[in-house]
Amino acid sequence: MDNSPENILHSRIFNDTLRKWQCSNTEIATHNLMYPLFITDNDDTKEEVSSLPNVYRFGINRLKEFLEPIIQLGLKSVLLFGVLCKLKKDDSATNADSVENPVIRIIPLLKKWFPDLTIACDICLCPYISHGHCAILTNENIIDVKATCTRLADIACSYAKAGADIVAPSDMMDGRIREIKSRLASCGYISRVNVLSYSAKFQSCFYGPFRDAAGSAPSFGDRRCYQLPPGSKGIALSAVKRDVREGCDMLMVKPALAYLDIVKQTKETFPEFPLFVYQVSGEYAMLYYGAKNGIFDLRTALKECITGMRRAGADCIISYFSPEILMWLKDGLF
Ligand SMILES: NCC(=O)CCC(=O)O
């Protein structure tokens, strides 16, 4: 055994303070969390998503009572997804930005109830379009990129008008950031609304439970022609660089746990941009069911995952576990 002084590391981690010094910039504070919420057009319902225990779809009359105690715990930001139950889906995603859209209806209420809450809205066509893809398709089922970007800009502008602080396009279409930015500019929202791009979104099986929650599964095919291949790295960097060139304000890598090298690559390339990671529905389910089945303690496993995301370079984690984490933070347990 080599006992030379520079090989001795135990001395650096023998108490809690010493250990904390070894982990700087991985701490979690309330602003490091964003909480995704599903808003339905059934105003009086609160229904649990069967594939995501403890995650609900809320009608606009049921959200305030649920959110109030979580805001009390320090929740700073939410990410809204619309879910249609009664309203119709069609080929141009009309109800993504109609006056009846549940997200558009709830934004002003959220602003009134919780003036300090930062509101982000997911921008995509898939929850509102008949075939469930993230794009407008031609008669030959080919992506119509131009028509799609125009629709995405319409929707982003409507959410901005309703009061959203952040619009977050998740569709992965070429050129959407530029289109959205210039529309926000021409509509006068450019200095009040941020664009958080889902810039490196991979084609992942971990989105499975979400599609049940949002009713957004494609009715045919899959998304591999617009979402990134799981093994890719160069094109993920190209996608991020492209979105930065087109003027996005914040970046995202999604999913989180299987893509921490992409998180690191993105942060190292663009340290000046806030970086979000999305701990997606499948990651939530994995941790939830692992803990439920006695494989590990939920808090310990979750803390390890979130710390890893922070260490890789994430500034904010979008997590369905946000309420639990906030509770543990308050009790000094996270
Ligand atoms: N735009 C959102 C997704 O595609 C899925 C998120 C999740 O699985 O939680």
Ligand SMILES: [Zn+2]
């Ligand atoms: Zn989509």
Ligand SMILES: [Zn+2]
């Ligand atoms: Zn999506």
